[in-house]
Amino acid sequence: MLSIKNLHASIEGTPILRGINLEVKAGEVHAIMGPNGSGKSTLASVLAGREEYEVTEGEVLFQGKELLELSPEDRAREGVFLAFQYPIEIPGVSTTNFLRTALNQVREYRGLEPLDAVKFLSLMKEKMALVEIDQKLLSRSLNEGFSGGEKKRNEIFQMAMLEPVLSILDETDSGLDIDALRIVSNGVNKLKSEKTATIVVTHYQRLLDYIVPDFVHVLYKGRIVKSGTKELALELEEKGYDWIKEEVDSTATV
Amino acid sequence: MSTLTQPTFVSGLFEVLPNNFPSLRQMGKENFYAQGLPELKAEEYKFTPIAKKLETSLTNFSSANPVIISEEQVKSAVFAGFDGVVLVFSNGQYLPELSTSVEGISVRLLSENEATPLGSIAKAEKDPFVALNQATFTDGIFISIEKKKEITLPILLLQFHQANEGQVISPRIWIEAGDFSKASFIDYSISLDDTPYFVNKVIEIKGGIHTDLTYHSLQEENNQVVQVNALVTDIQQDSQFTSTQITLSGEMVRNNLTLNLLGSNSTGNMFGIYLLNGKTHVDNHTNVDHTFPHAESNELYKGILADQSRGVFNGKIFVRQAAQKTNAFQQNNNILLSEDAIINTKPQLEIWADDVKCSHGCTVGQLDEEALFYLQARGIDKITARGLLLYAFAGEVLEKIEEESLRNLITTKIQERLGSKF
Numbered sequence: 001m002l003s004i005k006n007l008h009a010s011i012e013g014t015p016i017l018r019g020i021n022l023e024v025k026a027g028e029v030h031a032i033m034g035p036n037g038s039g040k041s042t043l044a045s046v047l048a049g050r051e052e053y054e055v056t057e058g059e060v061l062f063q064g065k066e067l068l069e070l071s072p073e074d075r076a077r078e079g080v081f082l083a084f085q086y087p088i089e090i091p092g093v094s095t096t097n098f099l100r101t102a103l104n105q106v107r108e109y110r111g112l113e114p115l116d117a118v119k120f121l122s123l124m125k126e127k128m129a130l131v132e133i134d135q136k137l138l139s140r141s142l143n144e145g146f147s148g149g150e151k152k153r154n155e156i157f158q159m160a161m162l163e164p165v166l167s168i169l170d171e172t173d174s175g176l177d178i179d180a181l182r183i184v185s186n187g188v189n190k191l192k193s194e195k196t197a198t199i200v201v202t203h204y205q206r207l208l209d210y211i212v213p214d215f216v217h218v219l220y221k222g223r224i225v226k227s228g229t230k231e232l233a234l235e236l237e238e239k240g241y242d243w244i245k246e247e248v249d250s251t252a253t254v
Numbered sequence: 255m256s257t258l259t260q261p262t263f264v265s266g267l268f269e270v271l272p273n274n275f276p277s278l279r280q281m282g283k284e285n286f287y288a289q290g291l292p293e294l295k296a297e298e299y300k301f302t303p304i305a306k307k308l309e310t311s312l313t314n315f316s317s318a319n320p321v322i323i324s325e326e327q328v329k330s331a332v333f334a335g336f337d338g339v340v341l342v343f344s345n346g347q348y349l350p351e352l353s354t355s356v357e358g359i360s361v362r363l364l365s366e367n368e369a370t371p372l373g374s375i376a377k378a379e380k381d382p383f384v385a386l387n388q389a390t391f392t393d394g395i396f397i398s399i400e401k402k403k404e405i406t407l408p409i410l411l412l413q414f415h416q417a418n419e420g421q422v423i424s425p426r427i428w429i430e431a432g433d434f435s436k437a438s439f440i441d442y443s444i445s446l447d448d449t450p451y452f453v454n455k456v457i458e459i460k461g462g463i464h465t466d467l468t469y470h471s472l473q474e475e476n477n478q479v480v481q482v483n484a485l486v487t488d489i490q491q492d493s494q495f496t497s498t499q500i501t502l503s504g505e506m507v508r509n510n511l512t513l514n515l516l517g518s519n520s521t522g523n524m525f526g527i528y529l530l531n532g533k534t535h536v537d538n539h540t541n542v543d544h545t546f547p548h549a550e551s552n553e554l555y556k557g558i559l560a561d562q563s564r565g566v567f568n569g570k571i572f573v574r575q576a577a578q579k580t581n582a583f584q585q586n587n588n589i590l591l592s593e594d595a596i597i598n599t600k601p602q603l604e605i606w607a608d609d610v611k612c613s614h615g616c617t618v619g620q621l622d623e624e625a626l627f628y629l630q631a632r633g634i635d636k637i638t639a640r641g642l643l644l645y646a647f648a649g650e651v652l653e654k655i656e657e658e659s660l661r662n663l664i665t666t667k668i669q670e671r672l673g674s675k676f
Contacts, residue, residue, distance in 0.1 A: 084631075092647065093643070
């Protein structure tokens with residue numbers, strides 16, 4: 001589904017990603033872990049199309065299409081979803097209004113009829129239950145004055161509404177208490193299917209108790225330096241990242 | 255004094271004056287000569303070189319005569335959903351045969367009512383453009399709201415403008431509202447073609463005690479039009495006055511808004527949106543004068559400026575010594591969409607009372623790129639996303655407009671503009 005080959009990206013001339021290779025197949029959950037500043041969030045942003053990052057080398061194929069050639073909105077319409085680490089507050093735009101605009105643009109791109117108000121509301125009700133989000137929250141301005149947990153639940157709610165093929169969760173667990181973490185993870189798990197894939201970007205192993213990965217990759221200095229199964233995450237939890245850093249740094253000097 | 259302009263264009267205008275209000279016109283002339291057009295460096299017109307603009311725009315030194323307006327033109331100008339009184343004007347001249355009325359309102363030509371104390375609220379000695387209008391207005395309108403009448407239907411003043419190139423249009427409006435009355439006006443000015451002209455309009459509003467008056471103004475004239483508009487109102491005790499100023503086009507537009515709070519428990523609201531592109535230049539000068547204790551003023555102007563447009567906002571708040579317990583709020587926010595757009599914004603507070611709450615703030619920024627990306631990342635195309643964000647920015651002012659048909663009209667106009675042009 002997703003094939004990243006030798007991806008290099010930089011911001012304002014500073015290289016952040018230095019040759020990422022990653023294959024993600026339908027039905028899989030991949031966790032990207034790594035110490036702060038290793039490039040995890042950059043990878044998520046580059047995949048979603050954030051303009052500040054310049055891709056200097058490499059290619060990304062998503063369902064056979066050159067992902068990097070597409071505008072951010074077309075990536076979303078093709079089925080890429082980024083759950084933001086820091087969801088943006090947008091005063092004056094209600095979640096409901098915004099999502100209806102988004103959903104209908106996505107549907108139009110996919111050759112589907114737009115949803116009328118009634119159908120949209122019933123779909124919303126169905127998806128709201130998934131992340132235990134209150135309708136009152138959704139009639140308010142997008143994320144404005146939402147708690148950290150409410151913002152993250154709203155991200156997963158949007159994901160549920162847009163039914164992406166590939167979901168990228170960027171540090172979705174940061175700042176969540178255990179209850180919120182459970183709700184968010186449940187939502188993600190219910191949305192998983194044989195046809196979809198998930199990339200979970202996280203610093204901590206804790207989230208992976210709830211969203212169990214098929215593969216775990218460790219990112220360090222802009223490269224994937226180690227890949228394994230969920231046991232690798234547990235090892236990292238126990239031993240920290242230093243041993244990996246040492247391993248990589250010593251080979252680099254040789 | 256602008257030596258180039260003044261003799262030619264003023265003497266041309268002053269040559270043929272109507273016979274009514276002779277002494278008032280004479281005073282207008284004298285006051286105009288005493289003040290002259292604002293010089294280039296005049297503080298009040300520092301960013302709006304109106305005299306210079308008039309020199310180049312005014313090529314025909316005469317007042318525009320009324321043109322014939324058809325019923326169809328009126329029909330197509332009255333916007334969807336509007337249900338109310340329609341007063342039709344052609345180049346400032348009231349056209350009773352095309353207008354409607356409702357019980358509780360009396361509408362007359364100013365020439366039929368020479369006792370009207372014109373100039374007692376908008377004072378010729380304080381403003382050369384008011385003086386010029388006072389000397390040259392062709393005719394105008396006198397609107398009176400009966401005491402204790404709450405006019406629930408909105409009153410639409412449809413101002414059709416069409417002049418020979420470079421002519422002057424001088425509308426004059428006098429509104430008085432009896433005690434305990436309520437009324438809402440919508441002043442909608444429309445150009446019938448793309449010919450340049452100069453509108454110099456004066457509106458005086460005299461409210462009784464315990465009145466609730468609203469004056470909306472929607473400016474959508476052609477991009478060659480130069481305008482100076484004065485709206486001056488006296489607000490008595492226990493009364494509320496709300497001004498909403500929406501400007502969408504024009505070449506150079508100057509709006510002078512003055513609210514005199516002349517009683518306790520009075521409220522003055524000043525709201526505005528300017529959505530500018532091309533080379534449109536819009537200057538909103540507002541002035542609220544608190545003279546009695548326990549009065550309140552609220553001001554919120556929002557600007558979106560694209561291309562090489564220019565905006566000026568100057569908000570004066572006076573709080574006189576007697577005006578203790580005043581609450582005065584002012585806010586001006588701007589989004590610049592291009593590197594060539596300019597905004598000059600200036601709050602100007604003069605406070606002599608010591609027990610007051612006054613706040614003011616102005617911001618100038620660009621469109622929030624993070625927010626834009628967030629919307630795009632959900633599948634919304636860039637133009638729609640931009641429109642959503644800008645519309646939300648202006649929304650805070652739009653939601654203050656209680657008249658639904660007008661709010662819908664402005665909403666549609668803004669959305670059209672944001673969707674296509676921006």
